[in-house]
Structures are given as structure tokens and as C-alpha cells.
Amino acid sequence: MRTDMFQQILNDLNSSSADVEASALISTDGLMIASALPAGIDEDRVGAMSAALLSLGDRAGRELARGSIERVMVQGEKGYVIMSASGTEAVLTILTKPNAKLGLVFLDMKRAAEALSKLI
Template identity: 35%
Template sequence: MELRDEVRKEMVLLRERTPDVRGSVASTVDGLTIACDLVIDSGEQVAALASALLAMSRRMLVLAGRGELEETLISGSAGHAALYAAGPTIVLTVLAKPGANLGLLRLEGRKTASTVAEVARHVHSRSEEA
């Protein structure tokens, strides 16, 4: 199974187990889409912006001496966007509805990002063996 398929499977599981999640996008830190689980057609734009926001968030934490990035949460009138570093090369962006349970979103978002990072490591190691 390809990275795209395995990552998308994890993103679908996130949406299915977290009722407030409306979809997600996984992309490289360079802004290229890996997998998309959105009903809107802006996955490519979300991926590009997520990579820039991830870089700025990481830089802010370094400058402020606040440690490693765990998440960036953006709240708007129509819902939330949460960004998670999924290993060193992937960013997971999760979109949630207004009034979402942010504690559950954070818990499940981090869990999925960790799983996506592990999937990427596993796929990478398989490709090196081949």
C-alpha cells in the first residue's frame, strides 16, 4: 500500500471517531499534498498554507524558547483548523466544526499525527529495503 493510501486511511479513521472533525489534509513541509479527506476542493491550498504556518509556528517557539511544536490551533467563526507536525516532514491539518470539543480534537489530532509519522517511517524503511 502506498503512503497516500495509508495516511488517508488514518485520516478517515480520525473523522469517523471524532464527530466534530469535518476533514483533514496531510502534506509535506514543502506544501505538497500527500492525502486529502476534505469535501471541499481547496486541499492543495490548505496544504500550501499549512506548510508555511507550520514553519512560522516552529520558528516562533524557537525564538520564544517554548520547546518543540505540538500544535497550532486557529479558531474562526465557521470552525477550527488545527495543525500538527507528523514527524519531521509531514504536517497534518485537521478541520473541525464550530463549537468543537477542543480537548478531544487535540487528543485525537495528536494521536493521528503520531500514527501518520509512524506510517511514513514504515513506508520509507520499506522503500529503502526494496
């Protein structure tokens, strides 16, 4: 089943790096497709915020002549929230630790986004 495959890719992403704490695949309209989020995190809120932020980032990239965007990143004192398109229909969102090795995280995230986009 596709949902199980989405879930497996997210679980693999979370376990591939000690820096990745959570991940979710969200439709571009903000609906949760699959997630590997810790207890206590509201899936609906993550979905809505991810879709809104990626949409705003895309608009900013176009209007400020930066071209199509690779990712949107929010850095907080407790870590990063990183969003990246996964095909044209979905957004991959991850939560990382504050001292995450971003180069490795971006690589793992790109691989997961490509795998997920093939299933969508």
C-alpha cells in the same frame, strides 16, 4: 499501498469525532500527501498554507522561548484549523466545528499523527 493506509487513517480521524470535518496530510514543503477534504476546498492552497503556518509557528516558538511547538491553531467564527507535525517530514491539518471539544480532538489528532508518521 501506503497512500491507501494514509487515506484510511484520515478517514478514521474524520469519523472518530463528529467535531472533525476534514483532515489532510501534507509534506513540510506544502505538497498534499493524502486528504479527506470536502468538495470545493483547494488541496494545493491547504497544503501551502499549512506548511507556511506550521513553519511560522515553529519559528515563533523558538524565538519567543516557548520551545518546540505541539500545534498551531487558528480559531475562526466557523471553526478551527489545527496543524500538528506528523514526524519530521509532514504536517497533519484538520478542520473542526466551532464548538469542538478540543481536548478530545487533540487526543485523536495525536494518535493519527503518530500512526501517519510511522508510515512516512
